[in-house]
Ligand code: SF4
């Protein structure tokens with residue numbers, strides 16, 4: 001049934017020189033621009049329970065994942081860390097480098113920066129305040145500048161449709177490396193305009209970025225927990241550059257995604273781990289679909305990063321404009337119920353079409369939780385309770401070994417790329 005249109009959003013084309021696109025939003029999809037939130041609750045949680053990077057808080061399951069990764073996945077991780085190491089280091093220190101010229105007094109450089117970002121291959125670019133409420137605790141002192149240039153790079157279309165597979169996983173890592181280099185070139189350009197730039201490498205994230213991308217008008221949060229951006233939906237890989245340049249902020253927009261996801265639900269129904277939930281919840285002051293980490297992680301680790309929730313999203317597959325136009329014309333979700341959109345294969349389990357899901361037994365989801373050092377303490381406590389630590393020299397040796405293991409863990413570097421490796425290899429890098 002044809003829908004009435006509430007508003008039409010005009011967005012820049014994918015590349016410099018491309019015509020702009022118009023996305024119609026049906027009346028029954030309208031909710032709120034950006035994210036539904038209670039700002040005082042977001043403030044409270046960020047102050048009392050600051051966010052922390054998973055590369056710090058989830059080291060126990062990262063270590064476990066190495067016991068189940070397929071061999072090619074292990075090699076993919078090692079290669080990515082090897083190739084990212086230098087650019088992560090340069091990015092981390094980039095904010096200290098002085099601009100190459102004096103800035104033109106009072107000149108707003110928003111359009112110059114956006115055009116340069118598109119020249120460098122970023123398909124989405126928007127600007128907002130860097131929102132410290134979403135900064136990871138260990139990065140809080142590192143942040144220097146208040147304006148965030150939000151830039152998204154498109155992950156290869158064909159390879160993404162092959163999710164879950166190593167063919168697709170290599171483009172995930174490869175996109176991060178390509179955009180890391182492009183981000184450094186954009187930072188060079190900002191310095192050539194007379195301003196500082198701090199590069200938040202996608203291999204070393206400083207915060208949860210999606211709220212800032214939404215605030216900059218670059219999409220809305222989907223039920224799959226990913227940014228649904230206008231041109232390439234959840235195939236967007238994200239990074240941020242912060243700066244002290246004179247720039248103008250963008251505004252959040254209502255693309256109709258909150259209601260659309262309630263109607264679509266394809267990712268929720270197709271998730272092999274049943275890790276996505278049907279209804280939104282309030283979480284740290286924000287209303288959102290919340291992913292159940294413990295049901296996702298075991299699938300991701302065993303099946304090359306999984307990503308089915310990205311692959312089956314119609315906004316990723318067809319783009320937001322065709323999806324929203326189809327909804328206005330028919331009241332239906334483009335591609336829903338088709339093998340083309342919903343079908344996927346799982347290594348060793350076979351092909352699953354619409355309505356079919358792989359089955360995993362209960363043990364499959366039994367993984368370690370929290371930080372590796374906490375796990376070591378728990379194991380140690382259990383040994384004490386079971387009187388497995390003898391008195392005398394043999395017990396001293398157990399204590400020395402325990403101390404050595406804890407020291408190795410707490411002293412390790414913590415960037416996101418490095419956290420892809422098992423702890424022993426991190427120390428050796
Ligand atoms: S990555 Fe896979 S298991 Fe995790 S939420 Fe997405 S579809 Fe589900």
Ligand code: SF4
Pocket residue numbers: 222223224225228260261262264265266267268312313314315
């Ligand atoms: S698959 Fe559907 S429900 Fe899931 S994020 Fe995409 S549009 Fe939203």
